[in-house]
Structure formats: C-alpha cells, structure tokens
Amino acid sequence: MRMITFDGVTKRYADGTVAVDHLSLEVPTGEITVFVGPSGCGKTTSLRMINRMIDATEGRILLDGVDVKTIDPPTLRRGIGYVIQQAGLFPHRKIVDNVATVPHLLGWDRKKARDRAMELLERVGLDLKLADRYPFQLSGGQQQRVGVARALAADPPVLLMDEPFSAVDPIVRASLQEELLRLQAELNKTIVFVTHDIDEAVKLGDRVAVLRVGGHLAQLDAPSTLLARPADDFVREFLGRDRGIRRLSFVTDEGVRLRTDLTVPASAEISSVRDTAEPWLAVVDEENRPLGWVSVKDLPESGTLADARPAPYGTFVRGRDSLRAALDATLLSPSRSAIAVDDSGRVEGVATREALDEALDKVAGGAGA
Numbered sequence: 001m002r003m004i005t006f007d008g009v010t011k012r013y014a015d016g017t018v019a020v021d022h023l024s025l026e027v028p029t030g031e032i033t034v035f036v037g038p039s040g041c042g043k044t045t046s047l048r049m050i051n052r053m054i055d056a057t058e059g060r061i062l063l064d065g066v067d068v069k070t071i072d073p074p075t076l077r078r079g080i081g082y083v084i085q086q087a088g089l090f091p092h093r094k095i096v097d098n099v100a101t102v103p104h105l106l107g108w109d110r111k112k113a114r115d116r117a118m119e120l121l122e123r124v125g126l127d128l129k130l131a132d133r134y135p136f137q138l139s140g141g142q143q144q145r146v147g148v149a150r151a152l153a154a155d156p157p158v159l160l161m162d163e164p165f166s167a168v169d170p171i172v173r174a175s176l177q178e179e180l181l182r183l184q185a186e187l188n189k190t191i192v193f194v195t196h197d198i199d200e201a202v203k204l205g206d207r208v209a210v211l212r213v214g215g216h217l218a219q220l221d222a223p224s225t226l227l228a229r230p231a232d233d234f235v236r237e238f239l240g241r242d243r244g245i246r247r248l249s250f251v252t253d254e255g256v257r258l259r260t261d262l263t264v265p266a267s268a269e270i271s272s273v274r275d276t277a278e279p280w281l282a283v284v285d286e287e288n289r290p291l292g293w294v295s296v297k298d299l300p301e302s303g304t305l306a307d308a309r310p311a312p313y314g315t316f317v318r319g320r321d322s323l324r325a326a327l328d329a330t331l332l333s334p335s336r337s338a339i340a341v342d343d344s345g346r347v348e349g350v351a352t353r354e355a356l357d358e359a360l361d362k363v364a365g366g367a368g369a
Ligand SMILES: Nc1ncnc2c1ncn2[C@@H]1O[C@H](COP(=O)(O)OP(=O)(O)OP(=O)(O)O)[C@@H](O)[C@H]1O
Pocket: 013, 014, 015, 017, 018, 019, 037, 038, 039, 040, 041, 042, 043, 044, 045, 046, 196
C-alpha cells in the first residue's frame, strides 16, 4: 500500500517563481503515473516534493494519508527509491557496491547486501560480469540499469523516476522502457515517472498527467483516453501528430472478425484451389504455421502449393497485439490481409481489410471523433 495524494500543492521559489500551482491529484498504489509536459512546467518540482527534496509552500502531500511533512526526510526516503537522469552513481565505487550501499546503510551485513545487489543487477538485465567495474566503464544504458537496481535495493514501495532514460539513444531507451514494464509487472511498485516525451508517457503510464507551464494540471487520464479525448487544445497539440493511429496501439484486436477459409496446407494440390473465387490464399505448413501468400491466378500449372513461391506476410498475435499491429501486418502482405497467429505462431485465421475496416469503424465511433 502506498498511495500518494497531492492536495492543493503549490511551490513558490524564493525569487517568486510559482513552479506548481494548486496541484491536486492522486497517484494510485501499484501503478505507473507519468508526469509529462513542456520544459519548466513543474514536473521535477512536483516529484521532489514527494520525498521532500523540496518542500511545498502550500497544500499537502499525503503518503497513505500521512502528510509527508510530518515524516523526517531520512525515514521518508527509506521507503522511496529515486532514479535520475544519467543514473547518478557514485563514481569511485564498484557497480555492486553502488547497489549495495542502501542495504548496507540499513545495517545488513556485507555478504547479505552484496547478494541482494547481485540479485537486483540480474533482475534489471545487467550482465553480472560488469559488477566489479566502475561506473565510467559502463555504457549509458548499463548505468541506467544500475541506477534502477540501486533504487530498488531497499525494496521501497514507491519509486520516483526523473527523466531516467533521457540521456540514452532511442534503441537503448526502448529496451530500458520494456525492462521497466517487465519489472513492474512483477513488483507492482507505486511509480511516479517524469518525462517530457509524450511517446514515453503513453507507453509507460497506467495514467498520464499532462501539466502546463505554471504547474497546472491539464489532464489526467489513461493513455487511451488521453489520445481519444484530449481535454483541450493544449493537450491535443502536446499529443502531437498521428494521434488517431497511435491510439490504435491501445485497442485490442479481439473485436476483429477472422476468416478461417483462406488458409490452405502446403501439401494441397494446386488443382484443388484453382477455382476458388479468392485472389489470395495463405499457405501453412503441417504444423499450421504460416509460409506466405499465394496469388491464385499466378499459381503454376500443377503440383502442390509447396511448389508455388509464397510471398512475404505479416502476422499479429490474436488476443495480445493491438489493432495497430494488425493493420501493420496488412501492409506487409501483398493480399492486404493480416494472418492472425496464437502465442506459439500457429495460424488462427485471416483478418481481411473488410474485417479491419469494421473494427476501425467501431473505434472511431467510440471516440466521439
Ligand atoms: N530553485 C529554483 N528557484 C527558482 N525557480 C526555480 C527553481 N527550480 C526550478 N525553478 C523554476 O520552476 C519552474 C519549474 O521547474 P521544474 O524543474 O520543476 O520544471 P520541469 O517541468 O521539470 O522542467 P524540465 O522538463 O525542463 O526539467 C521553472 O520555471 C523553473 O525555472
């Protein structure tokens, strides 16, 4: 249990700058809440008020109903992991010692702290051969993983992450995001994640708080709702281009009707399919895995479908992928239909363009668009 409540929180700095203005919102237990917004909108200030690196001028921040101002900062921070950009590792300590620092401070003996550190490094996907190196001997992405491991060391229920993945290249960034989602599925921490990147926000957030300059909350919603129904022009603009398409990432493929009459085994005689009215057929192997598309009018005179050269195909995983993935699969297939497979890659059926159009109509209808 660790729910965070902002109750009319204002931060006015000494020079009069109002960084956050009467912010009220709830960060639910066990979820990732992302604070996103343009530079200077008060994201970092809001985050740091939670662990009292900055104290609010007005209002209250409650942790499970207890005002953080009544908890002394060291005690408070013991229950709150903190990850920042460029990891902020101690440069003169080995990787394993960086992670073991907090358990050590908590009074664990050396071996137990070290074991815990190794376990966490493994968990965040770091090659354990790197444990005895120093931070400067690691890549930016590796250092970030260590930063996450260190924040998790005391097993805090709350994790604050301030632009943790901003300093690494897009590919490493994507893998760190995946890793965080994988970890979170196991750990269920209450996470507040700050970013200025809206794509990162909708990918990671269970809920996304969009802030505007001056620390005003513009909208707080699940990513799919945010993309479907931005509250105003500011949010719409901040979400950027391709909002409609991006939204399809959050729509499951479940509603898409599949046809099962468009697949044929590679062992079938060509003569048996020549008279079909369908222009394209999906060929499958004996285990019902896709081999590709064949154009019926271009089939050889005789033989089996194994003798026809199947063209490349796109697939999506039924029940797991989004409508966006299904649509993408159609673009990778000459038939413009997508092959639906199960988790083990066996064909469940074919989603035709008509079936996808129907599904898209339902989404557009439901958006109030
Ligand atoms: N110590 C300070 N004294 C005065 N003003 C400050 C101080 N720290 C931050 N500010 C101002 O408060 C506002 C919010 O800053 P904050 O760092 O919270 O924004 P942010 O949304 O995290 O920005 P960024 O994405 O650029 O990091 C900005 O206008 C900033 O200039």
